[in-house]
Each structure stands twice: as C-alpha cells, then as structure tokens.
Amino acid sequence: MVLKIDNVTKIYRNGRGIKDVSFEVNEGDIYGLLGPNGSGKTTTMKIITGLSRADKGDVQILGKAVKDGGENSMEQVGCLIEAPAVFEYLSARRNLEIAAAYYPNIKAPRIEDILKQTGLLDYQNDKVREFSLGMKQRLGLGLALLSNPKLVILDEPANGLDIEGMVDIREIILKQAKNNGITFLISSHLAHELEMICNKIAVMKDGSLLATATMEEAMTQGGNLENFFLQTIRSEKEVAQ
Numbered sequence: 001m002v003l004k005i006d007n008v009t010k011i012y013r014n015g016r017g018i019k020d021v022s023f024e025v026n027e028g029d030i031y032g033l034l035g036p037n038g039s040g041k042t043t044t045m046k047i048i049t050g051l052s053r054a055d056k057g058d059v060q061i062l063g064k065a066v067k068d069g070g071e072n073s074m075e076q077v078g079c080l081i082e083a084p085a086v087f088e089y090l091s092a093r094r095n096l097e098i099a100a101a102y103y104p105n106i107k108a109p110r111i112e113d114i115l116k117q118t119g120l121l122d123y124q125n126d127k128v129r130e131f132s133l134g135m136k137q138r139l140g141l142g143l144a145l146l147s148n149p150k151l152v153i154l155d156e157p158a159n160g161l162d163i164e165g166m167v168d169i170r171e172i173i174l175k176q177a178k179n180n181g182i183t184f185l186i187s188s189h190l191a192h193e194l195e196m197i198c199n200k201i202a203v204m205k206d207g208s209l210l211a212t213a214t215m216e217e218a219m220t221q222g223g224n225l226e227n228f229f230l231q232t233i234r235s236e237k238e239v240a241q
C-alpha cells in the first residue's frame with residue numbers, strides 16, 4: 001500500500017470542503033480522482049501532501065501516518081498541485097537545478113534525463129515565461145519526477161492544454177509508470193482523460209467520495225467512464241431522495 005486515506009474531513013469556514021473521504025492506492029496504480037469542479041479533489045490532494053490540514057481522519061504514505069512524523073515519507077512523494085511552482089524569469093534547466101539543490105543526491109545527469117523525458121532538452125535554456133502552457137506543465141511534471149519519488153500526485157495535469165499537450169502529459173505518465181514503477185494519483189474533471197491511463201478510479205462530488213472501482217469494473221458497469229460517473233451520481237441522488 002502506497003497511500004491510504006481514512007475518513008478524511010476538512011470543512012472550510014464557508015461550510016464547503018470534503019467529508020469522510022477514504023480510499024487506498026497500491027503500488028503500480030495509476031489512480032484517478034474524477035469529479036466536477038469544486039468536488040473536493042484539490043482539497044484531498046492538499047491534505048495528502050501536507051499543504052492543508054484535515055479536521056479529522058488519517059493519511060498514511062508508505063505505511064506511515066503523515067501526522068505522526070511521517071512527513072519523512074513525503075520525500076518519496078512528488079506533486080504538481082495547481083499551477084507549477086516555477087521561476088518564470090529563469091530557464092527550465094535553472095528551475096530544475098534549484099529544485100535539485102533541495103536533495104542531496106540529484107546530480108546533473110538526472111536533470112539531463114528529466115529534460116529529455118519531458119521533451120524540454122531543446123528548450124532547456126529558454127526562460128519559462130516564454131513557454132507554452134503545455135511546456136510549463138511538462139516542466140511541472142519534470143519537477144515532480146525529479147527526485148525519483150515512489151508516488152506522484154498530479155492535480156488536473158491536463159487542465160487548459162490542447163490535444164497535443166494532453167497527449168504529451170499522458171505519454172510521460174504512462175512511460176514513468178511502466179519503466180520506473182511510479183505510482184500515480186491523478187485528478188481530473190475529464191472522464192475520458194482518466195479512462196485512457198488509469199487502472200482504478202474514485203468518483204467525487206460535492207465533497208464526498210461516491211464510489212471507487214477498478215477501470216474494468218467501471219467499464220463493465222458503464223461502458224465508458226463518463227457513463228459510470230453519471231450512473232454513480234444519479235444513483236446517489238436517488239438514495240438521497
């Protein structure tokens with residue numbers, strides 16, 4: 001087990017947030033968190049990565065509870081949440097070098113490798129402010145992968161990208177999962193995007209996790225992930241009525 005979320009609740013002052021969210025991500029999973037805007041995906045990811053604190057519930061990463069000093073297991077986690085945290089006036093390479101300085105063992109060949117894997121080698125000396133959204137997102141993904149983490153958490157990595165941009169991100173994720181055994185947790189409001197890469201799925205709406213399923217189960221039940229999502233939220237409504 002790489003990640004375990006147990007009954008996590010966080011309610012903001014305005015009464016919104018997430019309630020009793022539980023799910024498990026195992027080694028090798030590409031786990032999709034599917035939900036419309038405002039369903040609680042970012043809040044869930046912020047709590048997992050320690051950017052936000054839960055009111056209630058537990059998060060375990062690689063077997064260690066985050067709140068009991070398991071922050072150390074965060075060294076095994078890479079993340080891209082909201083816009084990538086990059087210095088716009090510096091080059092892609094410089095951004096990677098600065099991030100690498102936080103780790104004892106990341107040397108120049110690893111930076112070269114990341115530039116290659118994210119298709120940025122030819123643009124390594126260009127300033128990030130001149131980058132397209134897709135290039136910025138690839139750099140953000142490169143930064144998340146830099147320390148060779150076991151788990152990578154990506155919040156809406158395809159958001160705002162054009163078709164090619166989406167394909168690039170998808171291919172990098174699939175390659176990293178296959179070649180380096182990296183486990184991924186990926187959020188999206190686009191069912192199709194997750195359907196193409198994930199082996200497991202959780203459906204969120206209005207701060208609650210409504211269902212979890214393997215992609216196979218979701219396909220058997222819905223024919224495609226969008227239908228599975230619609231069926232899930234409709235049956236939830238019926239139960240509520």
Ligand SMILES: Nc1ncnc2c1ncn2[C@@H]1O[C@H](COP(=O)(O)OP(=O)(O)OP(=O)(O)O)[C@@H](O)[C@H]1O
Pocket residue numbers: 012013014016017018035036037038039040041042043044156189207
């Ligand atoms: N800092 C905050 N203060 C108050 N309410 C918040 C805050 N952050 C999120 N919310 C609310 O909590 C709910 C869940 O938001 P969250 O951003 O986690 O959803 P999301 O699924 O990631 O959506 P999006 O894709 O739009 O980011 C929403 O109703 C949102 O308005």
